[in-house]
Amino acid sequence: MFRNKPNLATFVPVSRPKSNTYTDAFRMTKNDRTSSVMRQIDENLRRVYKDEQAKEVPDRFKDLLQRLKDRDGDARDD
Amino acid sequence: MTDEFRDPRDELLDHLGALRAFAMSLTRNSAAADDLVQDTIEKAWKNMDKFQPGTNLRAWLFTIQRNAFYSIRRKAKREVADVDGAMAASLSEKPAHDGRLALNDFRKAFEQLPDEQREALMLVGASGFAYEEAAEMCGVAVGTIKSRANRGRRRLAELMGLDPNEDPVIGDTTNTSVMTASLSRQG
Structure with missing residues (x-):
């Protein structure tokens, strides 16, 4: 029974054989899991950004734009 | 203007929300973020003749903003991002529901x-x-x-x-032992 006991080192090869259904199955699961996590991360990023972006713009910025516009207007009048 | 394109000056208002969001992510402090946005608008206004109509105005504004941020950062010579302040602000927000709570954790992680x-x-x-x-x-x-x-x-x-690499079920150790078991059975 132990005659064919595999050497563990041979089962974490750098490139796994394509025909190995076990490793292929696990690798896919792991990749799927990784991309699902990354999708969640990006989804959260978009939500945080959207929330932040949707905040009301304080008057100081509208005032600033108006001031800049008025200044340009004055410059042209000169 | 020869008016296939609006005067970009009139479009700045539409980008303020995005600029504030980007500034917040850079500075992690709302007072510093708004100062940065003001700086960005003033610079953009002054250099508006360098903007090419028809190209992406938001990208142009973001570029100005990040350059302004790093130039302020270099001048300051000290990195004292107010992480605590930003965290306190997000914690003091009343959580709307569980999703919002998770999102606050996410914000805190992002700030790090x-x-x-x-x-x-x-x-x-x-x-x-x-x-x-x-x-x-x-x-x-x-x-x-x-x-x-x-x-x-x-x-x-x-x-x-x-972390997908820390899954206890699909980790490499389990993977290897499953294979070992199946191969042992064959032996």
């Missing part, structure tokens, strides 16, 4: 990332710029932006306890 990773993720992950656009805005190679964004994503996953 290095500048360049936050920036890359803000540009490509959140704002939806292409890697190529983000690379141009940051003045680095496309591969650099990709690697910054991916490192940021991985770090966020870790901080949120979502």
Whole structure:
């Protein structure tokens, strides 16, 4: 029974054989899991950004734009 | 104006929300963020003749903003990002529901990332710029932006306890022992 006991080192090869259904199955699961996590991360990023972006713009910025516009207007009048 | 395009000055208002969001992610402090946005608008206004009508105004504004941010950062010579202040602000927000609570954790995790990773993720992950656009805005190679964004994503996953490499069921150890068992049976 132990005659064919595999050497563990041979089962974490750098490139796994394509025909190995076990490793292929696990690798896919792991990749799927990784991309699902990354999708969640990006989804959260978009939500945080959207929330932040949707905040009301304080008057100081509208005032600033108006001031800049008025200044340009004055410059042209000169 | 010869008016296929609106005067970009009239469009600035439409980009203020995005500029504030990007500034917040860079500075992590709302007072500093608004100062940065003001600086950005003034610079953009002064240099409006350099903007090419028909190109992406938001990308142009973001570029000005990040350059302003790093130039202030260099002048200050000290990195004292008010992480505590930003955290306190997000904690004091009344949580609307569980989703919001999780989102606050996410914000806190995001604030811990290095500048360049936050920036890359803000540009490509959140704002939806292409890697190529983000690379141009940051003045680095496309591969650099990709690697910054991916490192940021991985770090966020870790901080949120979502690390795909730490799954107890699908880890390599289990993987190996399953194979060992099946092969032993054959033997």
